[in-house]
Amino acid sequence: xxxxxxxxxxxxxxxxxxxxxxxxxxxxxxxxxxxxxxxxxxxxxxxxxxxxxxxxxxxxxxxxxxxxxxxxxxxxxxxxxxxxxxxxxxxxxxxxxxxxxxxxxxxxxxxxxxxxxxxxxxxxxxxxxxxxxxxxxxxxxx
Amino acid sequence: xxxxxxxxxxxxxxxxxxxxxxxxxxxxxxxxxxxxxxxxxxxxxxxxxxxxxxxxxxxxxxxxxxxxxxxxxxxxxxxxxxxxxxxxxxxxxxxxxxxxxxxxx
Ligand code: SF4
Numbered sequence: 001x002x003x004x005x006x007x008x009x010x011x012x013x014x015x016x017x018x019x020x021x022x023x024x025x026x027x028x029x030x031x032x033x034x035x036x037x038x039x040x041x042x043x044x045x046x047x048x049x050x051x052x053x054x055x056x057x058x059x060x061x062x063x064x065x066x067x068x069x070x071x072x073x074x075x076x077x078x079x080x081x082x083x084x085x086x087x088x089x090x091x092x093x094x095x096x097x098x099x100x101x102x103x104x105x106x107x108x109x110x111x112x113x114x115x116x117x118x119x120x121x122x123x124x125x126x127x128x129x130x131x132x133x134x135x136x137x138x139x140x141x142x
Numbered sequence: 143x144x145x146x147x148x149x150x151x152x153x154x155x156x157x158x159x160x161x162x163x164x165x166x167x168x169x170x171x172x173x174x175x176x177x178x179x180x181x182x183x184x185x186x187x188x189x190x191x192x193x194x195x196x197x198x199x200x201x202x203x204x205x206x207x208x209x210x211x212x213x214x215x216x217x218x219x220x221x222x223x224x225x226x227x228x229x230x231x232x233x234x235x236x237x238x239x240x241x242x243x244x245x246x247x
Contacts, residue, residue, distance in 0.1 A: 018202065054247040077166050084164025088192060101191050101201055101216040122213060135166055 004040035005032035013040050051081050056095075060115060060136075069130075069137045074076050078106075085114050099134040155224070157243060159186045160201045162218040163193055167233040171219050174236045191218065240243045 005019040006012070009018055010026040019032030051059070059073075063080075064070050082133045084098025096102050102109040111117065117130035118124050124139065131138040159175060161168035178184050187229055189197035201208070201216055212231040220237065222229040223246040230242045 006162065060195065080164050080166055080169070084162065084192065091193070096192075098162055098192065099167060099218050101160075101162070101198055103202060103205065103216065 004035050004037055005030045006035045006043065008033055008041070011043065013041070013044055053086065056082070056085075059076075063115065064137060067138055068140055070140045072131070072138050074135075077135060081134055097134060156223075157184065157186045157246060158195070158222045158224065159188045160191050160216075160222065161188060161217055165218045168193055168219040170233050171239070175240050177236065178240055178243060182240065182244065185246075187220075189218075216238040 002015055002017055003018070007026065007028065007029045008012075009021040009031050010023060012023055012025045014032060019034070022029050023031045023092055032067075041142055062102040076105055081098055085095045086096060088096040090092070092118065094109075096109065097112045097116060098113055100112055102112055114133070115137065118137060121133050124130035124137075127139070129139065153175065157219065158172075161171070175186050175188070179186065191198045191201050200205070201220070204222060205216060207227050208222060208229050208231075209215055209228040211218060217231050219231065219233070221231075221242065222228075226246050230247060234242075
């Protein structure tokens with residue numbers, strides 16, 4: 001089961017099945033101590049919690065940059081998808097995929113939060129012109 | 143006197159299209175659905191699932207039938223025939239949608 005961990009040096013929060021050996025922020029070794037989800041929520045609340053479309057866009061561009069895929073160059077399509085992603089966040093709490101429906105099983109639905117692990121989608125995996133199910137991310141041309 | 147028009151009632155199969163307002167595949171399929179309804183004896187009930195919880199619940203209720211045929215998930219668009227439990231999902235060419243729809247009759 002996933003739990004929360006806090007770096008006792010710089011306060012980074014990690015959510016995972018085990019604590020990272022080295023803190024990626026302050027590089028201290030064995031710095032993570034387990035905390036409750038409530039403490040994690042309270043410690044992270046003062047940081048910025050909302051993200052504008054521009055910020056989300058920048059975040060996924062940075063994310064794609066180091067990977068083998070890119071954000072689709074079809075601007076109209078991306079705008080439509082952003083409309084859906086942000087509407088879903090507002091109406092249903094998380095940035096759920098606009099081209100799939102949540103099941104209402106929270107853990108199952110975490111797989112639908114954008115960006116999802118689309119490299120396993122049959123629309124992407126092993127395909128030269130692969131794309132995520134919605135077409136937000138596409139494989140970068142070689 | 144009761145006058146009855148005796149014409150053979152044309153069978154129109156009831157099909158559902160589960161779609162989402164901001165789903166590009168759904169947008170791409172809409173003109174195909176319009177054309178199919180115009181050219182064939184087919185009628186789709188178009189149910190939007192991200193902005194209408196009743197429709198979403200209906201789609202979820204068919205999850206055991208739909209999901210195994212759509213990569214284990216509830217994807218949009220999903221074309222579904224409640225009578226035959228047959229499913230077609232995703233963006234497909236017009237002819238594929240037509241063949242699928244006519245097969246349900
Ligand atoms: S399929 Fe694409 S748009 Fe949908 S959640 Fe995954 S990455 Fe986001």
